[in-house]
Amino acid sequence: MPPTESQSNRAKPSETPARTAAVAIPARFGSTRLPGKLLRLLAGRPLIEHVYRRATAVDGLTRVVVLTDDQRIRETVEEFGGQCEMTPADCLSGTDRIAWAARHWSEDVVVNLQGDEPLIDPADIARLAHHLIDNPSDSIATLAAPATQAAYEDPHVVKVVFDSSGRALYFSRAPIPYRRQETDARPYRHVGIYGYQRQALLEFAALPQSPLEQTESLEQLRALENGLSIRVLLTDEAMPGVDTMQDLERVESLLQSRRSQGSEAIDKLDEGV
Numbered sequence: 001m002p003p004t005e006s007q008s009n010r011a012k013p014s015e016t017p018a019r020t021a022a023v024a025i026p027a028r029f030g031s032t033r034l035p036g037k038l039l040r041l042l043a044g045r046p047l048i049e050h051v052y053r054r055a056t057a058v059d060g061l062t063r064v065v066v067l068t069d070d071q072r073i074r075e076t077v078e079e080f081g082g083q084c085e086m087t088p089a090d091c092l093s094g095t096d097r098i099a100w101a102a103r104h105w106s107e108d109v110v111v112n113l114q115g116d117e118p119l120i121d122p123a124d125i126a127r128l129a130h131h132l133i134d135n136p137s138d139s140i141a142t143l144a145a146p147a148t149q150a151a152y153e154d155p156h157v158v159k160v161v162f163d164s165s166g167r168a169l170y171f172s173r174a175p176i177p178y179r180r181q182e183t184d185a186r187p188y189r190h191v192g193i194y195g196y197q198r199q200a201l202l203e204f205a206a207l208p209q210s211p212l213e214q215t216e217s218l219e220q221l222r223a224l225e226n227g228l229s230i231r232v233l234l235t236d237e238a239m240p241g242v243d244t245m246q247d248l249e250r251v252e253s254l255l256q257s258r259r260s261q262g263s264e265a266i267d268k269l270d271e272g273v
Contacts, residue, residue: 019136021109021129021195022063023055024101026094027077029070033244038115040074040248043255048073048243050118052082057122061129062107066115067097093219095194099205102198110201112194118251119239120193128195131233139200140223142168142193143229145238153191154249156243158190158218160232168230171220191238194220204228 027048031037038048048066055064066077069089077084090111095112102110109132111125124143132141144160151157155173162168170176177185196204210225212218223230242248 019108019133020062020106021060021111021133022065022102022107023058023061023111023113023125023129024098024224025055025064025066025113025115026097027066027068027070027073027115028094029068029073031243034242034248036072037242037248038073042074042242042248042252043117046080047118047248048077049080049082049237051113051115051120052077052080054118054120054122055113055125057063058126060126063105065101067094069097069122088198089132095201095219096205099201102201105198108136108198111194112196114192114241116242116255117192117239118242119254121235121239124191124235125193127233127235128193131231132195132197135231138231139228140196140204141194141195142212143193143235144188144229144232145191145235147187147189151238152187157209158192160188160190162232166232166234168220168224168232170224171216171218173216173218188232188234189238190220191235200228 027038029036029038037123039046040178042050054067064083066073066084067087068074068084069087069091073082074086087097087100091100094114098110098112098268109129111129113120113125119122128143132138142218147157147159152159152175158171158173159176160168161176168210171190175187177187204223207222207226210222212221212225220230240247242251
């Protein structure tokens with residue numbers, strides 16, 4: 001005798017809910033080399049607004065939020081229509097700030113997007129988020145791009161080496177790999193955006209600072225020292241971030257150049273269309 005409709009429904013396994021992703025933008029007012037840089041105007045808009053608009057250009061995200069402990073940043077974000085959450089002032093890093101907020105979120109994946117990356121490509125944000133949604137066995141993922149000779153030698157630019165499967169071996173401010181012999185090993189620079197499985201983020205943030213992390217002032221080394229793997233996805237180009245007034249002027253010049261070349265997609269992002 002064939003099963004009734006109600007019996008058939010009971011026999012069906014429940015569908016696995018779709019995995020979701022959030023982008024969090026940690027934002028503090030203080031900056032050693034350029035105080036208040038996130039509120040400085042770039043092409044007539046606060047720097048933080050450019051970053052926020054690039055994140056919101058990514059399809060499929062369930063949350064894009066700025067996390068700060070500064071009322072001036074909160075007011076600026078709310079003025080341009082963005083979402084902002086206040087976090088404790090004693091968070092030691094952007095990752096700690098995100099982990100504090102993410103305790104109460106439901107998203108499976110959390111992307112840490114730095115607030116001083118106004119030229120970040122939305123396609124790179126999307127790629128990182130979607131990779132982690134589709135690959136839950138990867139706890140942490142980040143991006144890297146080919147390094148120019150100048151970047152390779154610059155201690156302010158973080159370099160990364162990774163194995164044949166794309167897992168990070170080491171990050172350093174030193175020029176790695178050291179070129180004792182000429183081979184086809186190409187140097188790569190780290191692009192400062194991370195994605196985490198939410199549980200991995202909470203576990204990572206709970207770990208104490210590690211010796212290599214403190215030595216190089218690179219918190220991703222805490223993950224490697226504790227046996228957590230970091231997947232490195234490659235992108236074609238690393239766009240400049242903003243650490244100094246010279247960086248701000250350089251990015252302003254790049255935006256003007258793009259507009260003069262008629263880049264409609266970039267215009268819409270930067271002008272808030």
